Amino acid sequence: VDWGRLRFTMDEGSAKAVRVAFERLYRDGLAYRTEALINWCPGCRTSVSDLETIPTPETGTLWTIRYHLIDEATDEPSPTDAIAVATTRPETILGDTAVAVHPDDERYRSVVGRRVRIPFVERDVPIVADEAVDRSFGTGAVKITPAHDQNDYDLAKRHDLPMITVLDDAAAVSAAGNGYAGLDRYVARERIVADLAARGDLLDTRPHEMLIGRCQRSNDVIEPRLKTQWFVKTKPLAEAALAATRSRETRIVPERFEAVWEHWLTNIRDWNVSRQLWWGHRIPAWYCPDGHITVSAAEAGPSACEVCGRPASELVQESDIFDTWFSSGLWPFSTLGWPDQTDDLRTYYPTSVMETGHDILFFWVARMMMLGLHLTDAAPFHTVYLSGLIRDERGVRMSKTRGNSIDPLEVMAESGADAMRFALIHGASPGQDQRFGPQKLETGRNFANKLWNATRYVLGARPQSIPADAPRRAPEVAELGLVERWIRSRTASTVEAVDRAIADYQLAEVTRALYDGIWSEFCDWGLEMAKARLADTSLPDDAREATWWTLVESLDVFVRLLHPVMPHVTEALWTALPHAADDPELVIVARWPSPAGRDGLVESSVGEALELVRGIRNARADAGIAPGDWLPATVLAPEDLAPAVSDLGAIIQRLARVRPVQVVAAADEASGSARSAGLAVVTGRLEAIVEPPTQALAAGDRERLEKELATTEQRLAGARARLANAAFTQRAPAAVVDGARATEAELAAQAATLRDRLGRT
């Protein structure tokens, strides 16, 4: 980590960016100050954004109350004519300025336009018709409190209704609430319900399931209120953000989040950016005694009111601060020195991939996109990679209050930073939550250990003929035997798999490819085969050297590939490995490997030999032959495979615990005599005849062959059925049909051999 680039959103660099950004938005008409309905948290005594208001299910109460209609003749409430409305917040009666019904509602058609008297405040308000009213809910008539409800506010705007604020900063009833003034909202609620009942105007009381907006920070019940606040006009910004994703200038991974993105940005409301808190960037707006606004990005503030010219000394700065996401939204460029055209900005902006949890797609990513596009004319990144959330072992979302979150520092102390990193990446599918617990750390720890030991072995197996300080060299293909070429080819295949997975942002797949390539292939087979080569004293020095350099070369590749996942072990191993002259001192800056040395023919012929080794091991285990017993064996190979298998003789011996292996062309006369000698192992196109110790034997072995034959014939029947289907041979692609034919031929040959060994025809 380059600690020289440490940044904090409260730095002066960031503070300057915030001021300049705000001034730009203000001059462009995208930042404005107005009185509007905002979410008010009475606990924090500040406004909060829509996103910070968490809808929480609760069982409340739905009260049905009666408002008396005004008798036109007397201008007084009629004792009998009334309209019933349903509400979950009776205390807001005090701020009612209308009752609304649906225009097509027959029940209320006659009363639209008449007035009702609001009790306690004794205010006469009109009955209006509006399509937003749901006829089927409650009584079909709704009381309108524009100053304390978003729906009512919108409706009031359409009907030009007055707005009366009846709750103060502490959510207590304000002076407008007459006799209830000063009471907490919930105390007032109880009183009002009781008083309505006493008047005979409470018609019904029933429990009601509903969603209550609560403050993300304090959990207090959010109260919508009218307040004068700063807003950012989001429509044009959101449109630009949408255009960027639609044109693929910015891509969201996984793609399905683009639908969510579209929906949110299409329906976005203006962003309330002012907060009545102390900790944060103060809004750089100044007010003069005449109410003029001056916005200035200058560190010292404006010198005079930009409208009337009053001197700075008579101006008062806004005491509100910005929503923290405002400064965070500038992060991609504020950290690089913006608004100055710094070298960093030119070099690193726009950046490439933004990685973050899908839970802050709106909070942060959307704001970075909107502000970035407007202020820098460029999307801040070309890709947004959304990770899932980390849950605990039982799948519960981690949180501090629940106490189930884990401290990464503790995990690292116990299992190591690399194990933790491996576990996290191993479980990372784009946008998909993952469970995390101690068990998952073991895999990474063991894997690190495996690579460590493999390297230890290789370093210790250096042929005497190579000086300890010899620079790393990549052996020429011509120097290599089958084993070495196989190792190179499989290593290249791992590079390809990792490259592919990275290009697709399939991080779990990256670790899987590495785990497989390093453990299941290189360690399990490559190293074991190489041991036979290194131990073979009949080989010339340079052949053994080539083997060793091949191993070193693969380790070198693996260390580079694995470095992003397990930086610490790989850095340590890098130090221990021999290096070429142009290798840097640290892997972190080393060149990324490119796949080289892929060889399909080598992979398949060695693969067949390894398959035979597996078959022999399998047969030995079934026959209950002690692992330590070395058995004589003959391998029967088709002509094209015979040279390769001969070449691998010593390896087959060692891995399958047989001795000495003699390879006979399957068509030869000699194969006949070998056949009578013992256990037949048939894998693919190869066969091994192993001579068991006399006591182990026959019945069990026959059973094994019968089983083999049964599965082979079952597969063969399947393959034939497919090929017999004219629709398949005609419609399937030629390559698939050819593959099926080859499979059929191989299975047929294998079945024939097995039948022969069982003495059948």
Added chain:
RNA sequence: GGGCGGCUAGCUCAGCUGGUUAGAGCACUUGCUUGACAUGCAAGAGGUCACUGGUUCGAGUCCAGUGUCGCCCACCA
């Protein structure tokens, strides 16, 4: 009320644009002081791919619907 995701081995999860016998880790069974590693090695057992129907020569994979768990968005007072 809209939208999205999960449902594959006992557990946790991979399976990309449909194509031989559906994989891994952990757990489980059997054996192993195999000259790197018991944090290991070898061999094994374990799956009607939630359900129903459809498209196709062929479906875990595509389409429609159902169930179930979970998430996001939303102005039913």
